[in-house]
Amino acid sequence: MITYIIRRIFQLIPVLFGVTILVFLMMHLTPGNPAQLMAGETAPPEVVERIEKRLGLHDPLPVQYVNFLKKVVTLDFGVSMRNSLPIIDELRPKFWVTIELAIYSTLLSIFMGIIAGIVSAVRKYSFADVAIMLVALFGLSMPNFWLGLMLMQWFSINLGWFPPTGWGSPGQVVLPVITLGTAGAAVIARMTRSSMLEVISQDYIRTARAKGVRERVIIYRHALKNALIPVVTVTGLQFGTLLSGTVLTETVFAINGMGRYVIDSIMARDFPAVQASIIVISIMFVLVNLIVDISYRYLNKRIDLNG
Amino acid sequence: MSDPAVQAAVTTNASLNPRVKARKDLIKRFKKNKAALISFYVILFLIVVSIIVHVFQLFGITITPHSPSAVNLPDRFQGPSAEYWFGADHMGRDIFSRILHGMILTLGIGFVSVFMGALVGVPLGIISGYYGGKVDAVIMRIIDVLLAFPGILLALAIVSILGGSLVNVTIAVAVYSVPGFARIVRGSTLATKKLEYIDAIRALGAKDGRIIFKHILPNVMSPIIVNATLYIATAVLTAAGLSFLGLGAQPPTPEWGAMLNDGRGFMRDAGHITLFPGLAILVVVLAFNIFGDGLRDALDPKMKN
Numbered sequence A: 001m002i003t004y005i006i007r008r009i010f011q012l013i014p015v016l017f018g019v020t021i022l023v024f025l026m027m028h029l030t031p032g033n034p035a036q037l038m039a040g041e042t043a044p045p046e047v048v049e050r051i052e053k054r055l056g057l058h059d060p061l062p063v064q065y066v067n068f069l070k071k072v073v074t075l076d077f078g079v080s081m082r083n084s085l086p087i088i089d090e091l092r093p094k095f096w097v098t099i100e101l102a103i104y105s106t107l108l109s110i111f112m113g114i115i116a117g118i119v120s121a122v123r124k125y126s127f128a129d130v131a132i133m134l135v136a137l138f139g140l141s142m143p144n145f146w147l148g149l150m151l152m153q154w155f156s157i158n159l160g161w162f163p164p165t166g167w168g169s170p171g172q173v174v175l176p177v178i179t180l181g182t183a184g185a186a187v188i189a190r191m192t193r194s195s196m197l198e199v200i201s202q203d204y205i206r207t208a209r210a211k212g213v214r215e216r217v218i219i220y221r222h223a224l225k226n227a228l229i230p231v232v233t234v235t236g237l238q239f240g241t242l243l244s245g246t247v248l249t250e251t252v253f254a255i256n257g258m259g260r261y262v263i264d265s266i267m268a269r270d271f272p273a274v275q276a277s278i279i280v281i282s283i284m285f286v287l288v289n290l291i292v293d294i295s296y297r298y299l300n301k302r303i304d305l306n307g
Numbered sequence B: 001m002s003d004p005a006v007q008a009a010v011t012t013n014a015s016l017n018p019r020v021k022a023r024k025d026l027i028k029r030f031k032k033n034k035a036a037l038i039s040f041y042v043i044l045f046l047i048v049v050s051i052i053v054h055v056f057q058l059f060g061i062t063i064t065p066h067s068p069s070a071v072n073l074p075d076r077f078q079g080p081s082a083e084y085w086f087g088a089d090h091m092g093r094d095i096f097s098r099i100l101h102g103m104i105l106t107l108g109i110g111f112v113s114v115f116m117g118a119l120v121g122v123p124l125g126i127i128s129g130y131y132g133g134k135v136d137a138v139i140m141r142i143i144d145v146l147l148a149f150p151g152i153l154l155a156l157a158i159v160s161i162l163g164g165s166l167v168n169v170t171i172a173v174a175v176y177s178v179p180g181f182a183r184i185v186r187g188s189t190l191a192t193k194k195l196e197y198i199d200a201i202r203a204l205g206a207k208d209g210r211i212i213f214k215h216i217l218p219n220v221m222s223p224i225i226v227n228a229t230l231y232i233a234t235a236v237l238t239a240a241g242l243s244f245l246g247l248g249a250q251p252p253t254p255e256w257g258a259m260l261n262d263g264r265g266f267m268r269d270a271g272h273i274t275l276f277p278g279l280a281i282l283v284v285v286l287a288f289n290i291f292g293d294g295l296r297d298a299l300d301p302k303m304k305n
Helices: A003-030 A034-039 A047-054 A061-073 A087-122 A127-141 A144-158 A169-200 A203-211 A215-252 A257-268 A273-307 B006-013 B018-032 B035-060 B095-131 B134-145 B152-162 B168-191 B196-203 B207-244 B256-266 B273-300
Strands: none
Touching: A003 A034, A003 A061, A003 A273, A003 B134, A003 B152, A003 B168, A047 A203, A087 A127, A087 A169, A087 A215, A087 A257, A087 A273, A127 A169, A127 B273, A144 A169, A144 B256, A144 B273, A169 A215, A203 B006, A215 A273, A215 B152, A215 B207, A257 A273, A257 B035, A257 B152, A273 B152, B006 B196, B018 B035, B018 B273, B035 B095, B035 B273, B095 B134, B095 B168, B095 B207, B095 B273, B134 B168, B152 B168, B152 B207, B168 B207, B196 B207, B207 B256, B207 B273
């Protein structure tokens, strides 16, 4: 297990290099002079020159990359082009807002998804099953930002139950979390259902039934434990979709998180800020995947030992 | 056996290429799935309608109730009525007509971006799976890097490099679908490569190119098609999302995501502006998802519960 974890961490190194190289090149792949773009078309040459110096654009590319990497490792992303404040200070509070949003939404997805999936699998082809799978299909096919707009329309504007924007108070959390968690719940419900059905059809469940174990015990003790293994993987993958979904959800509900920050930075052509946010989000995603892989392996191993 | 009709039937059946037979079985299985079949017809219908609307518009003839860009300020914010089926937006434009005109953009981005993604991803996957070794390692590391950007973020990064426009959104969504294709095709290629008959063909002296095009490619085709269908659904959602963020289609283009962004500021006065374009996206994505699920089940009957 330990060797597996170590090997898996070593495998991350080329990925992290790749991510930083790509993000670093972003600025240089932009058509035109990045300094000119950031300063604006009408900016005097002195300003452009100053930005070029500040970004070290006169150095050869590999040197620039190494300097960039050194700074990234120490979480020094430079200063924002918009207000000259250090980006990391701006990012930190926004980072926690986005993490909160992502975690609450993931919990909602897991909770709703697993319950719905179990009900569906246990009552296969019943009305409940068909209804749940239909809702899940809609949940998957709905643009989450539109779901957010609709929730806002009904529950904030028409009924006045929740504040339409912002983040922090319990009332402000409800709608964004539903918006962001729905698609994940749908995916997890579908996965739980098919995985449960597969497990239920296996020999050891039949043996348990033959032994006279109560159905409830079979479902929750024997079947669910094994059925949840693929669900763990899906949940991990879903977390990535969710992270990127924060961009849209935060925009809809005017939440001051990282997602909104990326968009504002792109709009303002604030490249250092865009680079910083993309790196932070990607690294977070890569780490979550690492945790998922390890727990998947752990769960699987336990079964090997038991079986 | 003297009846010529029976004779003919026997010979055609015997001459049926196993691949043709497999395809016929597939279509038969697919047709049993009513929901998937209906989705297929819905998709066909939407494609035909969007092309007709677009072609007539190219010749300057508007066949929708209103012109998609006709501003009529006195009617702004009007709810759904006989005149404006889906209501009028903040500039008094007919939302129903705008949705019909925007449909070709949504479907076009979906098809073109996924096609472009497959054009790059499929060869990468085949090369990676077929040749293995160092080539495989290098390609897969690149794919890993692309996969390290969650979801829409890669598309966002690309749009931030290229600038916001419909064409750039299409490119961004295409790049975003490359890793998925590469991975799935690699897996199928590996499985196909292990089949004994591939060894036999190679022993007979077939060249790599011939093996890949005549034997591997047809075998990996079905996962490619299933994926492409499901990716179109994702592509439509992603593209609409980017336009909603203001990074894709720019007003007054009647792109559905951009229309949702337009309506966002007027939700207190006119909720219908944000209702209908979203429903339109939902219908298209739903159709592709159901169709894709149906295809997958038909291709792999064992997978179906």
